[in-house]
Amino acid sequence: MKLFCCVTLLLSVAVAYYIYTPLPETISEPWKLMILDATIRSMFSLGGLFQSLGVCHQVQTIRYIQESLQGLAPLPSGGPEGHDTTFAGVQVRMYETSRGDKDRLRRGLVFLHGGGWAVGSTKERSYDLLCRTMADELIAVIVSVEYRLAPEVHFPQQYDDCLEASKHFLRPEVLALYSVDPERVGVSGDSAGGNLAAAVAQQISVDDSISVKFRVQALIYPVLQALDFNTPSYQQNHNVPILYRSSMVHFWLEYLDADHTLIHPMLINNHTAKNQKVLSKHRAKYDWTALLSPEFQKNYKPVVQLKGSSKILKKVPALLDVRAAPLLAEEAVLSRTPQAYILTCEHDVLRDDGLMYARRLEQAGVTVTSDHYADGFHGCISFAFGPIKFAVGERALRNYISWLDDHL
Structure with missing residues (x-):
């Protein structure tokens, strides 16, 4: 009996030690x-x-x-169900509500899921429930894109899938087929999906061959650049769940099909050292000392190496490709993009990516709604459903849908 109690105690201590992670008081x-x-x-x-x-x-x-864990989140009874089809050869899942006036055109929204360009799916329960909810409450047609993932494919295939599916949906005859109002179509995504949504919105806005344009872009804690992994939010939240700084670098390298031995040099910004002239035209686009307000800069200092490895940018040129890093787009491109909603969380390494993009869009004359959650963490909206719910996730979800309802 004593042995059993001792073993149980030791196991309990080990489990508690494994689970415990120091977290900010406000999370x-x-x-x-x-x-x-x-x-x-x-x-x-x-x-x-x-x-x-x-x-x-x-x-x-x-x-x-x-x-295997999908069944833990029960599906609601009734409401719109997703059905799978293809748009321009890309798998998509469509959600259509039966609510509303049958003779009235509906809203349309292209949704791009997150997951570091490597995990996640339109069928993942949290994304399925999110799209069901949006279709029902917005009386909208939701197109959730099942873009291909790493490591099976790499950049720019994920981007190309999302762009081609979006262009197909925006065709007037396709919108008419689904009874969607061409004046009320948007694009949205979270995390890596926010990256893809921003990049697709930029390309659609400047492609004059596309007659129907997005009315809104709604980006949920988007990842938008890979040149500075020491912004204040990266420094502040480098070990805050559920997205660690090292994990984000890992996802970038997998997405861009790069050597994973580059993780450490990139963590210390060796790839963007001052001695690299190729960066001269880009530095102002991710200069957080100019783009972030003092409340987010706090007392953090820029990490800029005087001499670094010029080989990294040569090996991974996509680090400077706006299709991968939308924050690097020129102001002339940003000025043509639709009004934006950008959701950020205080306890998220990607907070400053979203805040800097909001500022750059505003400087380009785009109307931006910034929705910041002081108690939020990366991925919180995905936990507005299922057995593990977070109050901040439910609150963020309601405000996100409310904004779409008002502006789409």
Whole structure:
């Protein structure tokens, strides 16, 4: 009996030690987030183990576990269900509500899911429920794009899939087929999906061969640049769940099909050292000392290496490609993009990407609604559903849908 009690105590201490992560006092429901983070870390660790053993790629293990956990979030009864089809050869899932006046044209929204360009799916329960909710409450046709993922494909395939599906949906005859008002079509996405949504919105806005344009772009904690991994939010939140700074660099390198030994040099901004002339025309576009307000700069200092490795930008030229890094777009392009909604969270490494993009859009004359959550963390909207719900996620979801309802 004593042995059993001792073993139980030791196991309990070990589990508590594994779960516990120091978190900011202002973050939403910290213990719940710790448990969620421990679960996600376990998935990544198991995936890493299988990859090291040569069983399969880490990402494929994570996808398998995610698919196995789908049933934990019950589906609502009634409401619009998704049906799968293809747009220009790209898999999409369509959501159409039966509500509303049948003789009245509906709104349309292209939605691009997150997941570091490597995980996530239109069928993932949180995204499925989000699209069902938007279709029903907005009386809209939602096109959730099942773009291809890394490591099976790399940039620019993910972007190309999203662009081609969007262009297909924006064709007047396709909008008419789904009874969508061509004046009320938008694009949206979260995290990596926010990256793709911003990039697609830029291209659609400048392509004069496309007659129907997006009315809005709604970006949820988007990732928009890979030149500075030491913005104030990266420095402040580098170890805050559920997206760590090192994980974000890892996702970038996988997306851009780059050598993962570059993680450390990029973490210390070796790839954007002052001695690289190729960056001269881009520096102002991600200069957070000019683009962020003092409340977000706080007391953090820029990390700028005097001499770095010029080989990194040569090996990974996509780091400077606006299709991968929309924050680097020229003002003339930004000025043609639609009005924007940008959601950011205080406890998120990507906070400053969204804030800098909002500022650059405003400087270009675009109307921007910035929606910031002081208690929010990366991915919180995905946890507005299911067995693990966060109050900040539910609140952010309501405000996001409310903005779309008012502006789309």
